Amino acid sequence: MSQPLASLSPRPDGRAPDELRPVSITRGFTKYAEGSVLMEAGGTRVLCTASVTPGVPPFLRGKGEGWVTAEYGMLPRATGTRTDREAAKGKQTGRTQEIQRLIGRSLRAVVDRRKLGEFTIQIDCDVLQADGGTRCASITGAWVALRDAVDKMLREHMIEEDPILAQVSAVSVGMWEGEPVLDFNYIEDSHSDTDMNVVMTSLGGFVEIQGTAEGTPFTEDDLMKLLALAKKGNARLAELQREALAKPL
Amino acid sequence: MSQPLASLSPRPDGRAPDELRPVSITRGFTKYAEGSVLMEAGGTRVLCTASVTPGVPPFLRGKGEGWVTAEYGMLPRATGTRTDREAAKGKQTGRTQEIQRLIGRSLRAVVDRRKLGEFTIQIDCDVLQADGGTRCASITGAWVALRDAVDKMLREHMIEEDPILAQVSAVSVGMWEGEPVLDFNYIEDSHSDTDMNVVMTSLGGFVEIQGTAEGTPFTEDDLMKLLALAKKGNARLAELQREALAKPL
């Protein structure tokens, strides 16, 4: 898996099957949030902020644990044709809720909430431009925003021990023209109804696997190949997270 | 995988790691729906109905295709402590929406919608009693209700060709005391935050994989074992679906 697979059916943007889109991780993108990251993966751009507030939701009060939760949104014209504004319609779609629950679970999987103390870290992932893979970009960017927010808490002695256990990132894989490929863009995503989002830690563990084959089901063999691609993609994203954090804020 | 694994840490209800709970599939449970199935898996009981209506949603009009969609609900006292009624609160939770979207996608994966014509089949899965695995029981039972509804359509010449391509069923697998086990009940589910719902066709294809490890991530080895258990469980559920359908309605 260490070199590009032979590409039988070329991808719309000419990438190799195991090739990520260009990634850019800009920290400190807005000024107020404790962590603020513009995550770009190809044409997908997500603003991920981490907001620290004292206190926890009622179900956790008095347990000495913290909480990490997430909300997700898309600007109405993040997409090729305008999408109705959820605030105007008065409710979030099922898709939005599903994604924000996924982001929250993924980040909590790498946080020791007892070390966080009774603080809540609220992650907001807002898609400025959508070109496929927004939930994966949200998770990958949100972890960097979380890292920055936690570092600020440590510097300011709000907490004493680092509650973050590992990095977490996410990438999509799917079947393109019958072949497994890494990191669908929008065109690929809209022409395939068989894809999988894989969330992994930097230690190689699987946090979430969400595979959907509304069209042709995955065979067991496909599944193994897709998981291998996802491992490769997430390993690269973890490197990119570290590179972004190595730069001064 | 053809015989029970040695059980190092016994399961709360004494089952072997690869043992399903007792399953009962009662067809014709209520009288109006075109398909109506009471699906029971251990203490979990879900009423699955399939309602056939002419016409399709706006995004499909004029394409000559049908639609299959699902809604899910739990009666307030299906659970150990009463859950608020969603109709009274005025909205469905994110969990409910996630589940109903999953049920709909799983069934659509085994339906050739062109053969369904411009009909909508609305699946309703209502949990009368919840003891773990309600989304999997919903999918497994809903497929039987769908089968009955489609058979009625064929008998009444509403459609001429069978649009159902295969059976579909779902089962949960998860890590119990560090060991992979099949078909969590509520006690197991609530003491583990690492489980996976696997939806498969009777042809052995994977339709949906939703694995979540909010606690310890899955290793690749766990993942392979969990998938093997899920294959075994779904193969047995497909047999049970066929047995139920073999009886007169």
Place this chain on the structure above:
Amino acid sequence: MSQPLASLSPRPDGRAPDELRPVSITRGFTKYAEGSVLMEAGGTRVLCTASVTPGVPPFLRGKGEGWVTAEYGMLPRATGTRTDREAAKGKQTGRTQEIQRLIGRSLRAVVDRRKLGEFTIQIDCDVLQADGGTRCASITGAWVALRDAVDKMLREHMIEEDPILAQVSAVSVGMWEGEPVLDFNYIEDSHSDTDMNVVMTSLGGFVEIQGTAEGTPFTEDDLMKLLALAKKGNARLAELQREALAKPL
């Protein structure tokens, strides 16, 4: 009124004018609720649960009294054609609210709330199959669930004195082809817009009378005959409640 009236215009299901549909009252239908009753009256089937929780609503706090309240719902395919799910629409209809308020008032009329202490008993009536008279079946079944829940509270010494003052049951009466008849089924109900729901205690008192004549108004004479039928029907329902309670749970 002790023998069947001569039936001039036969009823759709051949019953005598003063004849109830077959009734079945199954206690312990689900396992978690303190009281759980499947109430069947002809083709109508309602699952009635009673859930006991400590505490009372804000307007009663500190008064040493308890509270009994009810919610009502219909599964979407409880009816001949599918009804929209209220949870998905985001609100309960006026009809639903009217019925659940009626159920709550009817039960409170036979409870001495001072003897209940600061507990709330939440009744849920969910219609699995609707064939006319669902609100009356809900009240009659809910009282049995309430009785079981209160007996459990007494056995477990949550309360010391029985707060239930009498049985309560309900039955519909209406004008069918110009004649007063007892216990409309769905066909009768949908062909008449003149009916009355009568809630009575086992001591013969009237708790609620809701008569509606959207078509031809009731004459005073009709009214007297309808009330007489209702007395007869409720007396029989009270017997059936006692018989159900006489069996071991």
Place this chain on the structure above:
Amino acid sequence: MSQPLASLSPRPDGRAPDELRPVSITRGFTKYAEGSVLMEAGGTRVLCTASVTPGVPPFLRGKGEGWVTAEYGMLPRATGTRTDREAAKGKQTGRTQEIQRLIGRSLRAVVDRRKLGEFTIQIDCDVLQADGGTRCASITGAWVALRDAVDKMLREHMIEEDPILAQVSAVSVGMWEGEPVLDFNYIEDSHSDTDMNVVMTSLGGFVEIQGTAEGTPFTEDDLMKLLALAKKGNARLAELQREALAKPL
């Protein structure tokens, strides 16, 4: 029943048991509505308007019938302590919905909808000041507004035949200190949980009977006395409606 009953336990405002509060019916209270009536009964003041619009709701289209429907509201400070504004809370209470459904049914009971043609008459009853009996005052006043609106339709040849079959009015009766009395005011209403709203036509028929005994159930004897009081009250209200209509608008 033709002369005041001996009053054993005097009523808070000194009325005889069978005495209505002073009634005032002001037609043409606002200028736009086709019928606009300020209905006053004691301290209760309700503005009832009837608005005529072409067309009917979807379920009636093409049947050649009209529709009459009603909405009800209370101004926030119509009551002794301010009530939350329903528009600001974003929903109507169950009580509001119950009342507006009652008003609509009561008026439809005296309208031959085939003679109304495909018009909708929308009744709005808005309580400016509440002192008990607002739903009864709404019905009684709304009928006068309906009469004025229909007269206007006849004058303008929108319809050719009068669709109104009879007058309709409503009055409350209840048990005050163990005695049946007519037309509760707010103090009586709030100290009794046993009352009945009786809607009758001017021809003596009963349209709606809604009796509630959340406290002590009604005996059959009480019921007969209450119905007799209601007949008397409604007969007087029908006279007052005719007197109001006899004056020039």
Place this chain on the structure above:
Amino acid sequence: MSQPLASLSPRPDGRAPDELRPVSITRGFTKYAEGSVLMEAGGTRVLCTASVTPGVPPFLRGKGEGWVTAEYGMLPRATGTRTDREAAKGKQTGRTQEIQRLIGRSLRAVVDRRKLGEFTIQIDCDVLQADGGTRCASITGAWVALRDAVDKMLREHMIEEDPILAQVSAVSVGMWEGEPVLDFNYIEDSHSDTDMNVVMTSLGGFVEIQGTAEGTPFTEDDLMKLLALAKKGNARLAELQREALAKPL
């Protein structure tokens, strides 16, 4: 500006350009509210009530200050054609919210909230009949209701010092056929999309200026003339407020 401008293009109701419509201010219009005023300006009639309640909203707790806030509504048939009831639709329009925020701010501008103590005065402005200028009539009438409510608080020693700093009133001005005129009625308002609402204190200060020119923009010269008309109109309204208060309640 002390005498009527020459009217080149006559106004629909024949008024001079600087002439207010007839105003009537009726105090004590309903009986429960601490202040209750029927404000009439031409065909516009608004019921303005002021309700005093102990306590303040959370953001002010413990600061020793009071709060004044407002809600606004229109009865459905206050207008020429019926408007949907906001309570039935489940939300207030943007227009309603804009107006009620304006009323609240205008009144707070003349209240020293420290002298009000921890009380909330809730203003409700409900339009019974709309003929243009409802937001201005609401402010002008609400101030009189506020004055009555505060006087009652002073008489009952709920507060010791008068928190009201000045009178406040509002009037609309706009361009009619190219000429600046005072106090648009509905016909003028609906034929012009260039108007301005001006809220002033009795001391001559400007509290709110909301000018809108969706059609032809205002020139600087127009603006000066409109402000002059508004000053004149508000001075007259302040006189009328004082006259109303001079009468016994």
Place this chain on the structure above:
Amino acid sequence: MSQPLASLSPRPDGRAPDELRPVSITRGFTKYAEGSVLMEAGGTRVLCTASVTPGVPPFLRGKGEGWVTAEYGMLPRATGTRTDREAAKGKQTGRTQEIQRLIGRSLRAVVDRRKLGEFTIQIDCDVLQADGGTRCASITGAWVALRDAVDKMLREHMIEEDPILAQVSAVSVGMWEGEPVLDFNYIEDSHSDTDMNVVMTSLGGFVEIQGTAEGTPFTEDDLMKLLALAKKGNARLAELQREALAKPL
């Protein structure tokens, strides 16, 4: 007014009283929208997009006119402390609705809707970072997005004549320490409750004036000075719009 006023009480960021914050107008900020502008004024950053869709709202159908409308939102962490997400709360605040109505009216004031044909241009203004003056920045930026979208329509012959009549821009002015100043930032805004938003065309006409003095009312003299500052500010903003448009997209 052509040179800075002597600054008696220095502004928090050292600006002269008549000095705008640094402005940056970036066209083509996102790739899908027909017009997409990142408008920055000091620390305020608003993404303004213009989306062109065929068709108009129902009230305009068949009139041959187009429509321009706007929606406004703030990302949750656009502010110093996190604001609740409107989509999650299920409704837009009154403030949001007020602002989006203002943006829509301001743009429509400079569009000849007959020349736009039956197209709707939907403006979305989403605040990425808020530092005062977000509604003014939204209007100024939205006009540039509108200009780009209309130019695209002209280039693609969707319309033949330019419907844009003039530029439109907006700026805030207010009283800072008793002195009139131009273009409040957040600190100034939050320490003053006396400010005015002034929307003007590039031809010098006033489109909207929204002045609010919740604290000390404006004198007539203040008002004149504030209007003069606003004229100066808007003239400069119009220049900056032209400069931005002069650059290649």
